[in-house]
Amino acid sequence: MAAVADAVLGEVAAGCFHCGETLPLLPLRLDIAGETRAVCCSGCAAAASWIRDNGLGQYYQLRQADAARVNTRTQDYSDWMDEELLAGHARAVPGGLEITVLSSAMRCAACAWLIGAALRKLPGTLEASANALTGRIRLQWNPQQVALSTLLQQLDSLGYAPSLATGGVRERETRRQWRRDVLRLGLAGLGAMQAMMFAEVLYLDSAGEMSLATRDFLRWITLLVATPVVFVAGWPFLAGLARGLRQRQWDMDVLVGSSVLLAYGFSLVETLRGGAQVWFDAAVMFVFLLLAARQLESWVRRRACAQVDALAQVRPALALREGADGTCQRVALGRIRPGDVLQVAVGEVVPADGELLDAAASLDEALLSGEALPVLRQPGETLAAGSLCCSAPLRLRVLRTGADTRLAELTRLVGRAQEQRPHLARVADRVARHFIAALFVTAVLVFALWWRLQPERAFEVALATLVISCPCALSLAIPAALAAAHDSLARRGVLALRPDALETLARLDVLLLDKTGSLTTPQPLLDTVQVFGSLDVAQARTLAAALQCDASHPLAAAFGTSMAAAGEVQQRRLCAGQGVEGVVDGVCYRLGRADFAAARDDDGAIWLGDGNAAIASFSIKQQLREDAAAAVAALRAQGVRLELASGDGVAAVAEIAAALGIADWRARQSPQDKLARARELQQQGHIVGMLGDGINDAPILAGADVSFAFAGGAALTHRAADLVLTGTRLLRIAEAIALARQTRRIVRQNLAWALAYNAIALPFAACGLVSPALAALGMTASSLLVVLNALRLLRAVP
Incomplete structure (x- = not known):
C-alpha cells in the first residue's frame, strides 16, 4: 500500500502530461506513443487525443514548455462570422479571406508548429501560421469550404483560445509580462543586496576569528534570503533548464539554470554540514544581474515594436457617416464601405483611406510618415487612415477600408518582418550553443584538475569557470543592436519589411533610381x-x-x-x-x-x-522632390554610385538627370530592362539597391539586393520592397544607409568584445583567480556592455 501511495503522489507531483497542472488523485489516462499518460481534465484529454490521432505527437517532443490548460467547454465563435467584424479585421486573398488573431496560450515554437499543422488539416484552410513570440496567428481560409468559427473552435479545443488582434489586447498582455518581469527583478535585487551584505561579513573574516555559531547563523540567514531569489525570481532560468534537458538542447538557460542550482545546492550542503565555504552570493548575484541585462534587452525590443503597435492601435472604432439626406450618423468602422462620405472633426483620426472633399485640410501624419509638422492636403488628394485632423473639420470619400488600407498593409508587412530572425542572429545562436557545450566540458576538466591539486577549491573554480564564460553577451550582441536600429529607423519613417534588410543595406554600393513618383513628386x-x-x-x-x-x-x-x-x-x-x-x-x-x-x-x-x-x-x-538634390549629394558622400532608370522618354529623363548631376541614366526602360541591369551589376559583384514607386517597379524591387518603396505607392511594391519610406523625404534613404552601417559597426564591436572577454576571462577563472561572485559580476558587466553599446543606435544622428 505504501508503494502504491508513493506512486500516486509521485504522479500527482509530476503534473498533467499536457499542461503540467496538478493532477487529481484519480486522473484520466491516455495511451500516447505506447506509454500511459495522466492528464488533469477532459479538456486536456481531448486535446492530447486529437494531437495523437492526427499524427501530431511530435509536438510533445518539440515543445520547450507545458501547454496551457484546455477549457472543458469551447466558446461559440459564430459571432465572428458577422459581416461587420470581418470587414474590419479580415482581408481578401487569392482563394478566400485572411485574418490575424491573438492567443496568449502559446509557450514556445512547438505551439506555433502545432497550430499551423492542426489548422492545415481542416479542409478549406489555405494557410495557417503562428508566432510564439508575438502570440499572433494568421489564418487564410475559403469561406465556401470552411467557416471561420470552425477554425477558431479548433484553436480553442487545443488550448489556444483566440481573440481579435486589436492593439488593446496585445498591450494588456505586454503590461502583464512587464509587471512580472519587474517583480522578479525587484525580488532578485533586494535578495542580492541582503545576501552580499552577509557574504561580505564572511569574506572579511579572513583570519578565522568569527565564532562558528555566528558564521552558521549568517549562512542560514543567507540561505533564507537566497531561496526565493533562486526559485521565484530565477524561475525563468530554471524552467529553461528543464526544457533544455528535456529536449537535449544546449541553450543559454541550461547554462544559467545549472550554474545557479549548482551554486545554491552545494552551498546548502555546506551549510548543513558546516563546511568551509558557501556560494549563495554567487547564485543570487547571477540571477539578479542577468535579469537586469535581459530586462534592458527586452526594453529595447519593446521600443522596436512600439511603432508597429501604434500603427495597429491608431484606427478609431466608430466613424461619422453622411447619409443621402445630409444627416450624419455614428457607425461602427466595419460598416464603412468605399464610396461613403465621412466627416472627421478636429482632433479625430481619419478612419479610412479616402479622397479629400470641399477644402484644403491640415493633417498630422507623424505616426505614418515621421514628419513632425502638419501637412496641408488639397481637395482631391488621398488621405491615409491614421492621420490626425488638425485645423478644421474635413469631409472625405472613402476609397479603402479596414484591412485594405495602406495603414493595415504596412502593419501586416512590418509585423511579419519582426516574426523572423535575421541571419546574423541565427548564426550567433548556433555559435552560442556550441560554445555552451564546450564550456561544460571545460568546466568538468577544470574540476578534475583542481580535484587533484586542491580538492577543497575544485568546485569553486569549476563554478567560476561556468559563470564567467556564460556567452550571454554573444547572444545579446546582435538582437539588441538590430532591435535598437529598427526602432531608430521607425522613428525616422523607415519601416523594415525583411529581417535581413539592414545587414544588406550596410553593404550597398550601387543604387538604381526610378524617376516618376520617386525622384519627382507623385502629383504630375x-x-x-x-x-x-x-x-x-x-x-x-x-x-x-x-x-x-x-x-x-x-x-x-x-x-x-x-x-x-x-x-x-x-x-x-x-x-x-x-x-x-x-x-x-x-x-x-x-x-x-x-x-x-x-x-x-x-x-x-x-x-x-x-x-x-x-x-x-x-x-x-513633373517636379523634383524638395530634397532630391540633397539626397543625391548625401548618397554620393557615402560612396554610393547612382544610376537613373526610367520608363519615360529620353528628353524627360535627361532633364532630371542633368538637374541632379546623375551621369549614368537610361530612358524607356521596361521592368525587364531594369531587372536585367540589376542582374548585370550583381554579376559584377555589386550590392544593388532600388528605389521605386509604381507597380511596374515590383520586379526590380524584388530582384535587387535591397530596395525602397514609398508607403503611398502601389501595394504590390510594398510586398516586393525591403524597406518602406512612410514620408516623402528622400534623405531618409541616406539616413537609413548611415544607420545600417553604424549598426554593422556596433554589431562587430559587440561580437569582438564578447569573444575577447571570453578568451581573457576563461583562463583567469580556470586558474582559480576569480571567485564565483566576481565571475557573475564580470559576466553581467559584459552583457550590459553590449546592450548599452547597442542603445547608442537609439540616439544615432544621421
Missing part, C-alpha cells in the same frame, strides 16, 4: 494637349482619364478621373512599360508611348490613339 501636372482627329481637347482628356482610371503608374494621376466614361471602358488591359488599352463603343483605344498608341516615333510624350493613328498628344510636367 498635365501641361499641354494637342488633338489630331475629330475629338476636341475636353473629349480627349475625358477618354484618357477613363482609360487610365485603374492604372497604377504615377503619371496616370495627371489625367484625373472620369468615372462616367470609365464605366464605358471594357477589356481594359495594362501593358507594362508601354501604356494601357481598352474598348469604348466598340473601338480599341490606347494611351501611352507614341509607338504603342499611335505607331509613331517615341518623343517622350503620352499619346492617345488606336494603335495606328494618333488622336491626341499630352505633355506632362
